[in-house]
Amino acid sequence: MRLYVLVTSCDPLRVFIFRDGLVRFTTMRYAEPNENNISNVYMHLTNYAVQKHSDAFVRDNEEEGTKRRITTLNHWFKRKGFDLAKIWKCVDEVVVKTLLSSIAVLKHNYRTCFPNHNLTSACFEILGFDIMFDKKLKPYVLEVSYLSFHKVLYKCFAKAKRNLKKSQPYDQLLLE
DSSP, X not given: OEEEEEEEEETTEEEEEEEEEEEEOOSSOOOOOOTTTTTOHHHHOOOHHHHTTSTTOXXXXXXXXXXXXXXXXXXXXXXXXXXXXXXXXXXXXXXHHHHHTTHXXXXXXXXXXXXXXXXXXXXXXXXXXXXXXXXTOOEEEEEEEEOOHHHHHHHHHHHHHHHHHHHSOHHHHHHO
16 A cells, blocks of 8 residues: 655654555455465566556456555445554554654754754655555555655646546536
């Protein structure tokens, strides 16, 4: 699962977790690796570059595709009777704990870059958190990525434009 996290301050730590993002799935049901399936990349890797070659690959389908929105996963959790609030509380905890593990470095770097800026934050950061769940739905942080702000904005505007075109005639919106 890829979450987007906005950090607006490191002293005090101020974090906003965007509740939507991407979830990647394999095209084959996961099974614990063994000598018979260890080389089955369609079972063990969620990478798009790998999965698109699978005979079972489904493109751009929220219910069955290999790439879905987190909101779709949340609906699935609810339908299956999982405690969504508890799941998100655990996700929030691993995100915050990950950030706290590097807070001393963050504060030092911030103060080095902005030595005279004390009243408000002088910058922000958007991070991508890749999170995986175990079979008990315990979340684990796999990777934290720095995101270029311009890249994020472009993707947000492009997606908003696509969704807008689907929901109403685009020409009508331009005339209003």
